[in-house]
Amino acid sequence: MRGITAFSAVAALWLASAGTGIAASSLTVLCGVDEMWCAAMKTAYEAKTGVEISVTRKSTGDILNQIRAEKAAPTVDVWWGGTGDTHLQAGSENLLEPYQPAHERDMLPWAQNFFAMSGGRSAGIYAGALGFAYNADLLRELKLPAPTCWKDLTDIAYRGRIQSGNPNSSGTAFTTLATLVQLFGEDEAFRYLAALNHNIERYTPSGSAPIKAAARGETLIGISFMHDAVTQKQAGFPLVIVAPCEGTGYEIGAVSIVKGARNIEEAKRFVDFALSPxxxxxxxxxxxxxxxxxAKSGLPLAAPDISMIKMVDYDFATFGSPEERSRLLRRFDAEIAATN
Known part of the structure; x- marks a missing residue:
């Protein structure tokens, strides 16, 4: 309930700022992070600059599809948040505008590497490890074993009790797919996904939805980024967060300017603000x-210590390429989704 109340308060600020009487926004942003952060960023940027902006929350895959569809006449200026491999894909399709941010030299090494990999088209704004979490109260009620590894999730005990995102729309879920391929090899990963599919209650459009469902007790286990699970745990929900024993992948969330943006100078100012402490x-x-x-930003006190988690050497270049992403999604649709 505390999380719901907090969101309502932030949303009220967002709606209030939209009713200031200004005729039109001078910047349009598609936001790929949690709704509360989308709202907080809008409020903070408007308070600092006096410029009204339009911020719409969408899943990462849906943002990519919209930017593709509007290539000839973009309605979006900035894509803020969401998994970096999807930003890389957009950059490789010439959908993003190169820009050298004011704070690029202050970025941590992994963010500087990502910026170079993108050809200067996308800048990393955050990192987070993939994992899953289960509802401890529900687990105890059902008298089920606690999962600690990816392969535990295929146990028949969890039949119909797991939610995961749909990789066609969710950047989180595509990161899961790419992580499993890198951990197990492609064919073994798809055999694993076929076994896991028997236990999946629902593939959600949003990558954060499974962890929120687990927090509320609507499902037992949600596969998501660990920081999203921490946020729910801080709100008082009975989640146990798991870094899978085999290892896991991670995301670099990014910000990019859309090629052909109508408000290019304001877009650059937004990117600079997004990368500032x-x-x-x-x-x-x-x-x-x-x-x-x-590097000058404060670390959230409850942020998972990714240096203590067994991580794959995530290949952003390969899994951020249009060809590899499209091929893996076609295989997922044919071998996994089609069996539901």
């Missing part, structure tokens, strides 16, 4: 627990 601080202020990319 002040802009990145809106994450922790809205209850988010990602690791910020600016």
């Amino acid at each position: 002040e802009g990145q601080g809106t994450g922790a202020a809205s209850g988010q627990n990602q690791v910020p990319s600016n």
